[in-house]
Amino acid sequence: MIPNPTQPDPPNPAPPTRPAPTTTDLMILPDGTIYARNLSPELAALLATLNPADPSMAARAGIHTPPSPSSSPCPNP
Amino acid sequence: VADELELIPSFAVSLSGCNLRCDFCITGQPSWNPAAGSPVHPRETARLARLAVQRGARTIMILGGEPTLHIVTLLELVAELPDDVPLVLKTNAMFTEQARPLLAGLFDVWLPDLKFGNADCARRLAAIPPSAQAWATVTDNLIWMATHHPAATLIVRHLLMPGHVACCWQPIAHWLAHTLPGTQVSLRSGFWPAWHAHRHPELRTPLSHTELAQATRLAHDLHLPLVP
Numbered sequence: 001m002i003p004n005p006t007q008p009d010p011p012n013p014a015p016p017t018r019p020a021p022t023t024t025d026l027m028i029l030p031d032g033t034i035y036a037r038n039l040s041p042e043l044a045a046l047l048a049t050l051n052p053a054d055p056s057m058a059a060r061a062g063i064h065t066p067p068s069p070s071s072s073p074c075p076n077p
Numbered sequence: 078v079a080d081e082l083e084l085i086p087s088f089a090v091s092l093s094g095c096n097l098r099c100d101f102c103i104t105g106q107p108s109w110n111p112a113a114g115s116p117v118h119p120r121e122t123a124r125l126a127r128l129a130v131q132r133g134a135r136t137i138m139i140l141g142g143e144p145t146l147h148i149v150t151l152l153e154l155v156a157e158l159p160d161d162v163p164l165v166l167k168t169n170a171m172f173t174e175q176a177r178p179l180l181a182g183l184f185d186v187w188l189p190d191l192k193f194g195n196a197d198c199a200r201r202l203a204a205i206p207p208s209a210q211a212w213a214t215v216t217d218n219l220i221w222m223a224t225h226h227p228a229a230t231l232i233v234r235h236l237l238m239p240g241h242v243a244c245c246w247q248p249i250a251h252w253l254a255h256t257l258p259g260t261q262v263s264l265r266s267g268f269w270p271a272w273h274a275h276r277h278p279e280l281r282t283p284l285s286h287t288e289l290a291q292a293t294r295l296a297h298d299l300h301l302p303l304v305p
Contacts, residue, residue, distance in 0.1 A: 027269065027283070035267055035283060037103060056305060059082050062133075 080138070081232060081263050082305045084165060084186065087136040088129035090122060090154065095142040096171055098204040099192070100273040101238070101280055108142050117150050123157035130162050136186070140167035145176055155183050170218040171211065177221055187222040188263075190234040191215055191253075194245035202238075202277065216252065223257050232304060233257070236265040240279030242288045247295060254299035262301045264292060 024043050027035040034047065044061035051057065080087060094111025095102075107113060126137050137158055144151055145168055158164060163185040170189035172180070193199035196207045205211045223231050235249055246264075253260055266289050274280040296303050 029283060031286075033283070035269060037269055056082060059085060062086065 081188075084136045084138065084163075084188075086134050087138045087165065088126045088134040089138045089140060090117070090126075092117070092139065092141050092144040092147045092150065094146045095169075096146060097143070097169055097192075100202050100276055101268070101271055103269055103271040105272040111142070111146055117147075117154060119150075119154045119157040122154060123159065126162070127159055130159065134162070136163045136165050138165040138167055138188075141169075143169050143171065145172040145180065148172075148176055148179055152179060152183075170215040170222075171209075172218060173214075174217075177218070177225075181225060184226075184229060186230045186232065187226065188232050188234060189215070189219055189222065190236065191219065191249050192236060192245075194241075194248035198241060198245055202280075216256070219257065223260065230261070231257075232261045232263050234263045234265060236268060237284050237289065237292050238268055238280060239282055239284050239288060242292050242295075246292050250292075250295050250299050250301060253301055258300070259302065261304045262296060263304050264296060266292075 024036055024038045024040055029035075034050075036043065036047065039047075039060060041060065041062050044057055048054065048057040048061045091114075093108060093113040095109050098109070102108065126134075130137075139151065139154065144166065155164065164183065165186040165188055166180070166184040167188040168190070169192065193202065193205070193211065196205075196212060199205040199211045200207060219231070219233060222229070233253060235246060237246060250262075253262060266284055268280075268284045270281050270283065293303070
């Protein structure tokens with residue numbers, strides 16, 4: 001199982017003029033649950049292969065179909 | 078970033094500094110320095126935001142730390158950002174009443190984080206003194222977000238902390254169901270025992286499946302719409 005890689009707060013992303021974090025932390029629990037932080041799209045793609053049915057990881061890997069505008073919570077997409 | 082699926086991919090601008098001191102903060106002390114990082118150049122940041130949107134970003138998100146600490150910079154930045162892309166403010170909602178008119182109407186999505194369900198946990202885990210009246214401040218701001226911005230989206234976040242479903246999530250869930258029924262809720266289940274979480278025995282592990290199930294069941298029982 002790969003849970004939604006939610007975190008207490010998002011990792012402070014680097015300011016836009018700086019490169020993205022170069023390391024990702026993984027925590028694997030005894031039951032096989034994997035947590036990730038500072039998740040890169042590349043690692044998300046790798047993790048998505050472990051559980052292709054997980055839409056959350058697929059989205060973070062950039063291999064999802066975005067929700068239709070009607071399902072978006074954003075009023076001005 | 079690990080944000081709600083409806084909001085990603087997002088171009089995120091993180092302003093350093095925070096007015097909370099959560100022992101479980103995954104970035105810890107470095108993110109508390111309001112002078113950390115690089116100075117914000119609003120026009121350049123807006124240019125990068127437009128570029129990101131061209132490459133597929135669906136939203137622009139301003140976060141922290143606590144972004145409202147830098148309210149002047151925040152306003153300067155928002156003034157430059159494209160207005161045809163949903164703008165998201167991620168906040169702990171511990172801003173003052175005086176800040177409200179300055180923030181009013183600026184954001185398409187309010188993403189406040191309602192962290193603690195009682196003053197004791199707020200004091201013990203984030204050094205928030207009871208005199209700060211954190212619960213009243215945050216909930217008043219949530220009501221303000223909901224009632225003064227009918228065209229905007231409000232998604233209330235709550236980080237589920239191990240051992241805090243009953244004392245924190247439960248009162249929050251009941252408050253939301255009673256005061257802001259129908260508000261979208263984002264239950265964050267990926268608690269990471271970072272920074273000084275080890276100071277609190279219950280925070281030395283991730284959230285258990287049992288607690289997640291309990292928390293989710295409560296949300297369903299109270300008809301709180303959960304967003305992934």
